[in-house]
Amino acid sequence: MAHYVWIIINALLVAGSALYIWLFRPSDSAAVFAGKWLAQAAILLFWVNVNMYFIFLVIRKAKVRNVKVALARMSRKMMKAHIPLAVAGTGLIVLHGGIMMWKLGAVLGVGHGKMVTGYASLGLLAITLAAGVLRHRKASGFRRKFHLLSAMVFACLFLIHLFWPL
Numbered sequence: 001m002a003h004y005v006w007i008i009i010n011a012l013l014v015a016g017s018a019l020y021i022w023l024f025r026p027s028d029s030a031a032v033f034a035g036k037w038l039a040q041a042a043i044l045l046f047w048v049n050v051n052m053y054f055i056f057l058v059i060r061k062a063k064v065r066n067v068k069v070a071l072a073r074m075s076r077k078m079m080k081a082h083i084p085l086a087v088a089g090t091g092l093i094v095l096h097g098g099i100m101m102w103k104l105g106a107v108l109g110v111g112h113g114k115m116v117t118g119y120a121s122l123g124l125l126a127i128t129l130a131a132g133v134l135r136h137r138k139a140s141g142f143r144r145k146f147h148l149l150s151a152m153v154f155a156c157l158f159l160i161h162l163f164w165p166l
């Protein structure tokens with residue numbers, strides 16, 4: 001059951017974000033256009049990391065041993081990419097934020113909802129990265145919860161930011 005929900009959420013997110021960004025929100029300048037590509041790529045990388053939660057969840061819930069083993073193998077491979085994905089996504093999104101502040105900061109005003117949700121997402125990304133580093137150094141109950149919670153708040157915030165109308 002959980003894995004169907006998980007697959008449907010993934011499909012909706014990938015299709016929904018691409019449709020929204022490229023169909024409903026045409027951009028004017030080349031820099032903004034590039035900035036949107038950077039953000040689109042970054043959220044896909046972040047989303048792979050967010051998926052670790054669902055994979056660990058399905059591993060815990062699965063009743064068939066083969067499914068558990070196959071998913072555990074897959075999760076080990078994905079965890080090898082976890083930190084590189086986080087670092088790459090952060091690089092892309094810092095460029096995105098920089099371009100948007102430079103090109104649209106004055107046009108929209110720094111208090112615009114799109115900008116404010118952008119700064120907030122960036123703040124939560126920093127917290128998630130720090131929490132991930134702590135957890136990586138030494139995992140405790142608190143550190144596990146802290147990284148998971150910050151990752152989920154980050155994901156919610158960047159989804160709000162993505163769909164915030166201009």
Ligand code: HEM
Binds near residue numbers: 027032093118
């Ligand atoms: C300082 C931080 C940020 C600022 C000022 C900012 C600003 C903006 C602005 C103004 C747009 C609209 C561009 C347009 O369509 O013309 C945009 C779009 C977008 N941003 Fe950000 N952003 C920031 C951080 C982030 C972060 C951290 C993420 C994701 C983790 C993100 C993901 C996206 C995505 C996916 C879009 C495409 C949606 C759309 O075109 O409406 N942004 N951002």
Ligand code: HEM
Binds near residue numbers: 049052132136148
């Ligand atoms: C965009 C940034 C990141 C996101 C969205 C993210 C998300 C996640 C999620 C959802 C989990 C599963 C948590 C659970 O079910 O308990 C996880 C696990 C983990 N993350 Fe991150 N993470 C990010 C960055 C990082 C970074 C930078 C590090 C380390 C330097 C890190 C280290 C870990 C570790 C060690 C685990 C535990 C894996 C295991 O239990 O085998 N994460 N992350």
